[in-house]
Amino acid sequence: MLKDSWNSQLTTPQALAGLREKLKRWNREVFGDVQKRKEKLMEEIKKVQDLLELTQTDALLSKEAGLLEEFELVLEQEEIIWFQKSREKWIALGDRNTTYFHTSTIIRRRRNRIESLKGDDSSEGFPSLTREELNDLGKAFSSLDVNCAIKGMGKYKAPGPDGYQPVFYQSCWEVVGESVQRFVLDFFALGQLTEGMNDALVVLIAKVGKPEQMTHFRPISLCNVLFKTITKVLMLRMKKVISKLIGPAQSSFIPGRLSTDNIVLVQEAVHSMRRKKGRKGWMLLKLDLEKAYDRIRWDFLEDTLTAARFPEKWVSWIMSCVTGPSMSLLWNGEKSDSFKPLRGLRQGDPLSPYLLVLCLERLCHLIDYSVCSGEWKPISLSRGGPKLSHICFADDLILFAEASVKQIRVIRRVLERFCVASGQKVSLEKSKIFFSANVSRDMEKLISDESGIKSTRDLGKYLGMPVLQKRINKETFSDVLEKVSSRLAGWKGRCLSLAGRLTLTKAVLASIPIHTMSTILLPKSTLESLDKVSQSFLWGSHSGQRKQHLVNWKKVCSRKCDGGLGIRASKDMNKALLAKLGWRLIHDQNSLWARVVVVPGIRWVIGDGNHAKFWTEKWLLNKPLTEVVTGALPHGVLDLRVCEFWQNGSGWVLDRIEPYIPAQVVLQLRSVVLDNITGSRDRISWGESANGEFTVSSAYSLLTNNSNPRQDMGKLFNRVWHVIAPERVRLFIWLGMHQALMTNAERQRRHLSDSGICPVCRSAEETILHILRDCPAMDGVWIRLVPAGKRHAFFAKTLMEWLYVNLGDDTWVGDSGWSTQFAMAIWWAWKWRCGNVFGVQGKCRDRVKFLKDLAIEVTLAHEKAAEQQKKQVGRVEKQIAWLKPAAGWVKVNTDGASRGNPGLAAAGGVLRDETGKWCGGFSLNIGVCSAPLAELWGVYYGLYIAWERRATRVELELDSEMVVGFLKTGISEYHPLSFLVRLCHGFLARDWIVRISHVYREANRLADGLANYAFSLPLGFRFFEVVPDSVNAILLEDTGGTAFPRRVRL
Known part of the structure; x- marks a missing residue:
């Protein structure tokens, strides 16, 4: 079809x-x-x-x-x-x-379902974009842009009027892709939308528990996927310049800015205002724009885009998408008659948030002008700090000004001017004014009467966080606990198995409390209650019935490889999220917040070496060098900086270092050089992540690293989570490893039973191993399943040894793996035992045949899922060969290798002309470093040789996608590899043409061979005018066009 x-x-x-x-x-x-x-x-x-x-x-x-x-x-x-x-x-x-x-x-x-609704009556100056930014905006869109937009959509997002979800396009791309690309690119060429393409269905999403009025709903537009593809293509291109066009007062939808920035600023402002003294008082206005998206006038939007200096064709494209749609309301699943709006942006369109932010920036311009002209008196939160007049997050506005009637009139004039031009309206009923402690009640009343906005002592919530004006207690954040409890305690949760409850617990803890935890340390009682609710739900407790908690919560909250389930404990997660806030403060030089340092995870990225201490701070290893010294250090050296052990022209002063640290560390030191070329200073980096950037996940791991209970069991737990079996079977085995299955022996230990005897054979204590292996009820099963030659060892092992060996056995028995057969057998051994105990007997003519068939079914399901993933990735087999450069060009191939990552490392590279002739090559024995660092050393020396050979047109090829990304798009200055990347960029910026491309390893074999050859050479650099014998055969194969098969992504 x-x-x-x-x-x-x-x-x-x-x-x-x-x-x-x-x-x-x-x-x-x-x-x-x-x-x-x-x-x-x-x-x-x-x-x-x-x-x-x-x-x-x-x-x-x-x-x-x-x-x-x-x-x-x-x-x-x-x-x-x-x-x-x-x-x-x-x-x-x-x-x-x-x-x-x-x-x-x-x-x-x-x-x-919507039952009824009641009426209200109960019946100037964008920054200029650079020429490069304008050129990037104006660059023609390609089929790749369309592909990225389609693939970036959620598969099962609600469909628009045409009834198609993104999953249709994603799964049928081979058939429909070319047509979709042509349709989208035709729009950008002609500037006209097909009739009805920007039509939308409107659904009303309730904002409160029992909505009755129109204001209780948020209208969301369901747009056609083809239309959203066009607007998403525009959005992805606009996203590159939006942070330059939008001032620092706005935080919503801008890359690098977060809602937590505004939350902390408001908290600081309220804290400061509560302590204000003196004659001059201050006020904070919390304003609500009524239906901000729906009220934007189209002529104002067009004027805003022109004022922001968007190219004329961009303005035309955007206005074609925004204007003239036909819309229908979905009312309890039924489609209403259509209507045509005359203004407004659609919530649900990927471009709309960016257009709203641009329009609101016009208000920011008016406020800034009033401040600069002296009319608007902003507040200062700290001596010498910046003055605050306003902050915005989408349609949530916070204004700050001196508390006077004159100032409220200035604010009214500014708001009225903006509202008349844009179509916006301030909801006076939802807005509030908060005054500093030194403002009299009379002045408060005068200002409130003049503005029409009620004064308040309690601002309520801002961006989902309570604005704190008193001491924090467990009631302050009780709503967070209520939300988590109601989400988990819903009766539909009883339909889930332990595996399903585990997934839901993780999902709830990773969503509902995270926003609140990101800006404040919650009370200990609240954090403990969050864990208790999650713990009870996980083990199946619900109202009126408490279930046994089979495994200690601390074990459950450890990593899977350490014997846990990977649930994150609330207390440690709260600390990790606050550490992220602190980390952002360290690197935000213009921040209003107090400087916070997260000590445990910090390490230095070395630049010129003038700041980091050589012996006592983390810069080379993940610990100070004092922790690896092999002898007593000389007196007075602990405070010496890194640069004091470096000599320009010759490198590290090793005679002052080698006597005190292991040879392996010296090798690692040799891979580091100080930056005396670009003048870069030492920077603080996050040592717990590979790229030097802070992540909550790495902070959480750091906080919980010392409390992991079963680190010696990592290999066994990894086998549990990797065995081919349903998730509920893996969880059953995990419980068994923790001795948490409710056998009679365990029930007796917990004083829940008087006897620990097996109820089936009545001849031995009912332990886990007895039920799963040693009970006579399982004799016939294991004798038929286990080969005769393996039976003695099979029945001789302890529980942990038994599980470890059998879960790791990849031998295929018939049409399934032994580890799968074993996992299904012990799972059903438990189920059969429970059936006997509780009198539930199922039909099973042949247990062994049943288990084998079940194992085959599980294996086929696993293979089907894996095959489905392969289809989604889309791989085809291709012949890969090294290709000669174009006429007049030379080609540089480089590679790096690390045996251990980090470990002994080397790099290699080769320069060849348009005929494939060898023009020079090198091998570099680096010492000890990571694979990406070795790759970068290879690139650096490859570019160095090409420059020295006076090449003017160079094709640079390497097989590391990561490093190609570094070279093309740059790298954070906090990344441990930033110095070498800057050195390479220095070469690339010289007066020549260098094209960088990623190739597969099959097309980079000669560079790989030279890198491996370097391991047999002394430390340092070695240049080859002629081809080394060890790689001569590879050179001949490359020149002859020898190709090798490889499955590659479409």
């Missing part, structure tokens, strides 16, 4: 419309009702299995297999249907739970 609908004679919208009708007919006539098909299949399977209880024939077994295969397909279809309808984003694949998805959908529909 897809291929028949898609042909070159139809436009993309026409093809989509035709396909939609065919799919509707196919769904009605062929696909049918999934629920009815499922029920019919269940009846047929039961009939066949009842007959098999009486007699087994090949025909019946074959029919059972066919019906089960069809039933599996129907279950998968049913799961996908309810998954899409449920709109759940957290769920992990592998724990099929249609009941949960169905329940989630029903709840969502009930919550979103």
Whole structure:
């Protein structure tokens, strides 16, 4: 149907419309009702299995297999249907739970149903863009831009009027891709949208628990994916310059700016105002713009884009997308009559947030002008610090001014001027004024009457955070605990297995409390309560019924490789998030916040060596060099700087270093050089991440690193999480490793039972190992499953040894791996035991055959999922060969290698002309360093040789995508490799042409050979005028065009 609908004679919208009708007919006539098909299949399977209880024939077994295969397909279809309808984003694949998805959908529909609504009456100066920035904006869009926009959309985002979700385009890209690219690029060429393409459906999302008035809803537009592709392409290009056009007062949607910036500023302002003394008082206005997106006038938007000096064609493109849509309201799932708006931006369009921010910047310009002219008196929070007049986050405005009637009139004039021009309206009912402590009540009343805005002693919440004006206690953040509790305690959570509850717990803890934790240290009682709620939900407790907590919470919160489940403890997560805030303060020179330093994870990135201390600070290793010294250091050297051990022209003064540190550390030291060329200073870097940038995840790992309970068990736990088995089976094995299965022996230990005897054989204590292996009930299973030659060792091991050996056994037995058979066998050993204890007996004619078939089913499901991932990545086999450079060009191939990463490292490179002739090569034995650093040394010396050989046109090829990215787009100055990248950029900026490209290893074999050859050479650089014998064969193969197969991404 897809291929028949898609042909070159139809436009993309026409093809989509035709396909939609065919799919509707196919769904009605062929696909049918999934629920009815499922029920019919269940009846047929039961009939066949009842007959098999009486007699087994090949025909019946074959029919059972066919019906089960069809039933599996129907279950998968049913799961996908309810998954899409449920709109759940957290769920992990592998724990099929249609009941949960169905329940989630029903709840969502009930919550979103709208019963009734009541009326209100109860019945100047953008910065100039540089020529390079304007050229980048004006650069023609390509098919790659379209691909990036489509792939960046969420698969199951709600469809627009045409009914197609992004997943349709993403999964059918091979068929529809060319047509979609042509449609989008035609718009940019002609500047005209197809009729109806920017139409949208409007859904009303409730902002409060029981909405009744129009103001209680947020209108969200559901746009066609083709239209969103156009606006997302524009947005991705605009995103590159938006931070320059928008001043520091706005934080929303601007790269590098966060809502936490505004939250901290408001907290600091309120804290300062509560302590103000003297005659001059101050006021803070918290303003709400009523339906900010919907009120933007289109002529004002066009004027704003022109004022921001966007190219004329950009203004035309944006206005074509914004103006003239036809919209319909989705009311309880039904589509209303269409209407045509005369103003407004659509929430749901990727471009709209950036357009709103640009329009609001015009208000910032008016305020800045009033401040500069002396009319507006801004507040100063600290002596000598910057003065604050306003901060914005989307449509949330905070204004600061001196508390006087004259000032409130200035503010009113500025706001009225902006509102008249833009169409905006300030909601006086939702706005508030907060006064400093030294403002009299009479003055407060005068200002409030003049403005029409009520004064308040409590600002409530700002950007989801309470504005604190008193001592923090557990009631301050009780709403966070309530949200987490209600999300976890919902009755639909009872539909989940332990694996599903684990995933939901992680998702809730990683979303709801994170925003609050990011700016303030929550009370200890609140953090403990968050963990208690999560802990109870994980183990299945709910109102009226408490379940046993089988494993200590501290163990549960450790990493998976350390025996935990990877849940993050609230207390440590709170600290890690605050550390991120502190880290941003360190590197924000213009910040208003107090300087905070996060000591444990900080290390130095060496520039000129004038700041970092050689012996006592972290710069070379992840610990100070004093911790690895092999002898007593001379008196008075601990405070010496790194530069004092370096001599220009000759490098490190090793006779002052080598006697005191191990030889391996000396080798690592040799890979570091001081920056006496660009004059870069030493910088503070985050030593817990590879790129020197702070991450919450690495901070959390640092905080919890010393409390991991089972670090010696890492290999065993890794085998648990990598065995091919359903997630619930892995969790069962994890419980067994922690001795947390409720056997009779464990129940007796916990004083829940008087006897620890096995209820099946009644001849031995019921331990975990007894149930899974040693009980006579499992004898027949293991004797048939385990080969005769392995039985003695199999039955002789302790529990941990037994699990370790069998979970790591990759031997294939029949059509599945032994580790999978083993995992499924012990899982069902437990289930059979529980069936015996609780009197639930299932039909199982042949347990061994059942387990083998189950293992095959699990293996096939795993392979199917892996195959699906491969399809999404899209790989094809290609022949890869080294290619000669174009006429008049030379080609430099470089490579780096590290045996250990970091470990012994080397680099190599070669220079060849347009005929493939050897023009020179090198090998560099570096010492000890990481693989990326070795790659960069290879690039540096490759460029150096090409420059010395007076090459004017160079093609530089290497097989590290990371390093190619560094060379093309730059690197953070806090990155440990920043110095070498700057040196390479210095070469690239010289008077020559250098093209940098990534190639696969098969096209870089000669450089790789020279790098490996360097390991056999002494430390240092070695240049080769002629080809070394060890790589001569590779050179001949490259010159002859020898190719090698490789599966590459499409």
